[in-house]
Amino acid sequence: MTSTELTSEPGSEPSSEQADTGRGGWALRGVSRPGPWKRGRIVAALSLLLALFLLLHAHVPNSVGNLGSLVDTFLPWWGLFVPALLAAALWRRSACAVAALLLPALVWLNLFGGLLGDKSHAGGDLTVVSHNVGADNPDPVGTARDLAASGADVLALEEITARARGTYEKALATAYPHHTVRGTVGLWSKLPLSDTEPVGIAMDYGPLAATKPDGAEAADGRALRTTVATDRGPLAVYVAHFASTRVTPRDGFATDQRDRGARALGEAVAAERIERVLLLGDLNGSTDDRAFADLTARLKSTQDVAGDGFGFSWPAAFPVVRIDQILVRGVEPTSSWVLPATDSDHRPVAAGIKW
Incomplete structure (x- = not known):
């Protein structure tokens, strides 16, 4: 036999020159197995x-x-x-x-x-919550009850349909004596509100077309700005719901409308004269996305600063990305967390902030 011939002798032990090739003890003489630094x-x-x-x-x-x-x-x-x-x-x-x-x-x-670690700590002057309540939410009363039970001082809602608006206003009236709604976004507060105005972030309303304000070009019903009067001074609060994104074979990651909204809101925040600013909303994107550079350059994420984990919020059944955001300027986040799921396809997000 030559040195490379196959052998399978019963009871024989392979020599140091043989390499096992699998079942039956077949081996090749003269072939050595690569070392651990040469394999893989x-x-x-x-x-x-x-x-x-x-x-x-x-x-x-x-x-x-x-x-x-x-x-x-x-x-x-x-x-x-x-x-x-x-x-x-x-x-x-x-x-x-x-x-x-x-x-x-x-x-x-x-x-x-x-x-990965828990960066939250005790204390805080205000608790704030943001939630996309879902246009198809079958139980807005239950959702409102759960949100009020969170203890939030300031509560932002997105994707409010014309049909459900009255339900939320009635269900939250006791806990939140002050509120404002513009189109599909609203803010409920335990503290007085003033100087409320829409913020133009032009986009297609899609399934929320019925809530589009008369005469508007879908520009002033998905974002608002208001002032919350606190005992430490005014707090400028923005509530926004950017356009949805889709992944399609033709367009890829379709984000054009969302990105235009992000730029418009970034310009509004840049022009804001009040030092303390809070942005709550469904931004339909992660703050890691470069499309939000105008916002993240001026505002910091409460989850990044004071959260525990990634804080994924969508989809509610098995969250894989945080697209519901709480961003701040001029105040310090003390904690940031995700609340239990409601009947929406998003989970609510919450944060504690202090002066």
């Missing part, structure tokens, strides 16, 4: 590509189907590839693949590690 090179290469992708995600262009914004929105979930690749590396018993995996793990932790 494909897994190692994929790990390095993942690290590079996470590190340079901001450079993924938006010119083709807003791909960059889509990557930004779901960026935390790319971390799931790390344990998947680790399993492959262990199966291959590859030391080089395990070592290469340290790079994407470290990059992911640098991006999102700060969200």
